[in-house]
Amino acid sequence: MTVTDVPIAAPSPVLAAARRRGRGFAPVLPALALVVVVFVIPVLALLLRSVLEPEPGLQNYAAFFASTTYLKVLGNTFLVAGTVTVATVLLGFPVAWFLAIAPAFWSRLLFAIVILSMWTNLLARTYAWMVLLQRTGIINRTLMNLGLISEPLPLINNLAGVTIGMTYIMLPFMILPLHATIRSIDPAIFQAASLCGASRFQAFTRVMLPLTASGIAAGALMVFVMSLGYFITPALLGGTSNMMLAELIAQLVQSLLDWGLAGAAALVLLVITLAIYMIQLRFFGFGQARS
Amino acid sequence: MLLDFARLGPWRVALIVIALLVGAYLLLPILLIIALSFGSSQWLQFPPPGWTLRWYEDLFEDPEWIASFLTSFQIAAVVTVLSVGIGLMASFGLTRGTFRGRAALRALFLTPMILPVVVLAVALYAFFLRLHLNGTFVGFVLAHLVIALPFSIIAISNALERFDRDIETAAIVCGASPLEAKIRVTLPGIRLGLVSAAIFSFLASWDEVVIAIFMASPDLQTLPVRIFGALRQDLSPVIAAVSTLLIALTAALMALAAFFRKDARS
Numbered sequence: 143m144t145v146t147d148v149p150i151a152a153p154s155p156v157l158a159a160a161r162r163r164g165r166g167f168a169p170v171l172p173a174l175a176l177v178v179v180v181f182v183i184p185v186l187a188l189l190l191r192s193v194l195e196p197e198p199g200l201q202n203y204a205a206f207f208a209s210t211t212y213l214k215v216l217g218n219t220f221l222v223a224g225t226v227t228v229a230t231v232l233l234g235f236p237v238a239w240f241l242a243i244a245p246a247f248w249s250r251l252l253f254a255i256v257i258l259s260m261w262t263n264l265l266a267r268t269y270a271w272m273v274l275l276q277r278t279g280i281i282n283r284t285l286m287n288l289g290l291i292s293e294p295l296p297l298i299n300n301l302a303g304v305t306i307g308m309t310y311i312m313l314p315f316m317i318l319p320l321h322a323t324i325r326s327i328d329p330a331i332f333q334a335a336s337l338c339g340a341s342r343f344q345a346f347t348r349v350m351l352p353l354t355a356s357g358i359a360a361g362a363l364m365v366f367v368m369s370l371g372y373f374i375t376p377a378l379l380g381g382t383s384n385m386m387l388a389e390l391i392a393q394l395v396q397s398l399l400d401w402g403l404a405g406a407a408a409l410v411l412l413v414i415t416l417a418i419y420m421i422q423l424r425f426f427g428f429g430q431a432r433s
Numbered sequence: 434m435l436l437d438f439a440r441l442g443p444w445r446v447a448l449i450v451i452a453l454l455v456g457a458y459l460l461l462p463i464l465l466i467i468a469l470s471f472g473s474s475q476w477l478q479f480p481p482p483g484w485t486l487r488w489y490e491d492l493f494e495d496p497e498w499i500a501s502f503l504t505s506f507q508i509a510a511v512v513t514v515l516s517v518g519i520g521l522m523a524s525f526g527l528t529r530g531t532f533r534g535r536a537a538l539r540a541l542f543l544t545p546m547i548l549p550v551v552v553l554a555v556a557l558y559a560f561f562l563r564l565h566l567n568g569t570f571v572g573f574v575l576a577h578l579v580i581a582l583p584f585s586i587i588a589i590s591n592a593l594e595r596f597d598r599d600i601e602t603a604a605i606v607c608g609a610s611p612l613e614a615k616i617r618v619t620l621p622g623i624r625l626g627l628v629s630a631a632i633f634s635f636l637a638s639w640d641e642v643v644i645a646i647f648m649a650s651p652d653l654q655t656l657p658v659r660i661f662g663a664l665r666q667d668l669s670p671v672i673a674a675v676s677t678l679l680i681a682l683t684a685a686l687m688a689l690a691a692f693f694r695k696d697a698r699s
Contacts, residue, residue: 166530173523173542173582180579181545184560185552191559233455240452243438252456259459261683263640265660266676270462273469273477273668280465280479313459329436336434342444345435371549373643378664388551395555395647408552415549 189412192405202406212390212407219387222304222376223369227362229309234316235358241317242324260314268378271307272298275379299381307379308369315368316361323357360426367418371411387411463680470673477668488674498659498675505656508570509638512577516634517627519578520585527586528593539586546583550643553579558647568650576648577638584633592626593619628693632686 192202206212237256241249259267274280275297282294297303331353335345373388380386385393387407394404434440441448465479470488472481492498527539545553557576558567566572596619604614620627642657649658656675663672 164531164533166526167532168526169522170526170530170538172519173586174538176519176575176578176582177542177545180557180575181553182541184556185548188552188556188559233451233458236448236451237455240448243436243441244448244452245438248452252452255456255460257687258684259463261636261687262463263657263676263679263683265642265657265664266466266679267462269660269664269668269672269676270466272664273465274462276668310458310462313455324436327436332434332436342434342442350435371551373549373551373554374661378661388549391551391555392647395558401559404555408555411549412552415547419547 188401188405189409190405191401192403192409195402195405202402205403206406206410215385215387215390216410218301218384219370222301222308222386223366225305226308226312226369227366229305230312230316230365231358231362233309234313234320234361235354237313238317238320238324241321256314256317259310260318264311264374267311268307268375271303271310271379275303275306298379301380301384303379304376304386307375308372311375312365312369315365319361319364320354320357323354327353356426360422363418363422363426367415367422370418371415466673466676467680469670470677472670475670477670477673488670491671492674495671497654498671501654501656501659504653505639508573508577508655509635511574512581512638513631513635515574515578516581516585516637517589517630520582520589520630520634521627523582523586524589524593528590529598539590542586543583545579550580554644554647557644561648567648568653570653572648573645573653573655576644577641580641580644581634581637584637585630588630588633589623589626592623596622625693629690632690636683636686 193200195202237252241253241256243249244252276282277294277296277298279297281297282291285291286294297306327350331349332345335349340348371388372386373392376386377389377392380389388411391404391407391411394400394407435444438445468481469477469479471484471486472478473483473485473487474481523542527535527542553576561567561572561576564572566575600622601614601619604618605611609617640657641655642661645655645658646661649655654662656679660672660675663669
């Protein structure tokens with residue numbers, strides 16, 4: 143991103159530069175030192191290892207893109223992130239709409255539930271889904287008692303489990319920005335549409351969707367990019383045969399000690415992430431969903 | 434028409450049904466954990482055959498759970514203080530400084546929030562191996578500080594931008610030194626930003642798990658690392674008890690944040 147624009151040097155030249163540049167630079171120094179030492183240098187060092195280990199060259203990238211195993215991991219990652227994004231749009235849009243127009247009590251209640259779910263510890267929420275999705279878990283037992291299925295459905299240790307759990311975790315990140323978008327629409331627009339003879343369906347497809355398109359796109363990009371790099375939920379709800387990219391990076395470091403390949407996989411993840419943020423920055427402004 | 438709940442017609446039914454289902458999807462897992470933590474079934478039967486406080490007793494009698502709880506709390510407390518302090522200084526620089534490249538610098542400070550945390554976790558693990566900081570208190574604090582700082586800078590910068598600087602100038606005109614004016618006029622004026630910076634910094638460290646998994650040693654584990662380890666072994670109801678306590682803490686912090694917001698409005 144903007145890493146190279148920033149003076150990374152010993153304090154005295156930085157201060158000299160600051161004097162030339164204007165006032166008020168000194169208070170920023172502690173934060174700058176922290177971010178450079180504990181963030182910029184370690185990440186750059188990891189990425190450098192991808193072209194230096196075991197020997198200088200691009201063989202790690204060649205190995206990554208030639209291996210069907212790793213390409214499958216990449217495919218899994220895009221598949222899960224894509225499915226989660228579509229699911230959060232389809233579920234999140236009506237909820238955001240409801241929140242914007244429902245009677246105050248119901249809208250406040252649902253809003254509190256969304257916020258509580260978002261703030262609840264990630265591991266606690268993942269634990270709940272591990273309990274729910276087990277072979278002998280509540281969902282399978284209920285479905286069998288109802289006679290809908292005769293064998294337990296395989297809901298955990300596969301991509302289905304990961305998708306269900308991640309949709310749950312990502313939903314608030316879609317609902318909150320969409321809610322803000324829908325609330326900002328002037329209701330008079332729909333009165334106008336109605337006066338002009340538009341049916342509800344026409345008003346929805348030709349007025350509401352175009353007016354909320356940028357909010358949907360911004361939320362979708364945010365959810366997609368967060369899902370791409372997710373580690374905890376895939377590690378706990380997923381299986382060993384169907385990994386996602388973040389798990390692969392962790393495993394390359396922890397079990398295989400292959401730092402070169404881990405660096406290469408990390409760079410692949412970073413490039414995809416930054417490319418999507420660039421799109422978001424370019425077209426929709428920055429950080430709507432998180433701030 | 435579409436923004437008037439009473440005039441939605443048949444669409445209203447669809448909207449209510451979906452809102453109910455999604456509300457249940459978001460809420461029921463949380464209620465389930467709370468119920469299981471008081472349920473007497475070791476195998477997590479639902480509805481529970483009876484009620485018990487046994488899992489909480491097990492939890493409080495296990496020195497390892499207590500130790501990881503204290504470790505997490507100490508790390509988060511130190512991170513909160515440092516994050517608000519460093520974030521406050523950086524926010525002054527970013528909002529009032531006149532040097533060039535402020536926008537770029539702000540973007541750099543916020544980057545750790547955006548990048549996939551697993552990349553930072555692996556990178557820091559390698560870096561701290563050389564510095565012998567893995568599994569140390571200092572290592573945890575430094576790593577969590579990088580994660581917490583963006584929240585602090587966002588909250589405090591926003592508050593500083595909204596604060597009317599003329600009030601601070603007026604204090605100086607009335608004889609206060611610039612530092613005195615900042616401490617006695619500006620800081621109380623942006624206290625809401627400071628409180629949310631503290632709450633978000635605390636939660637960022639308290640809930641952080643990915644970096645901690647890599648950095649933890651058998652001797653120094655944070656609470657999320659311990660939960661993650663336990664989840665990989667079995668789904669013991671003790672985890673439900675820990676989770677319930679965490680949910681209670683979250684709800685309490687949310688209430689605190691809401692209280693301060695109300696306080697600021699009145």
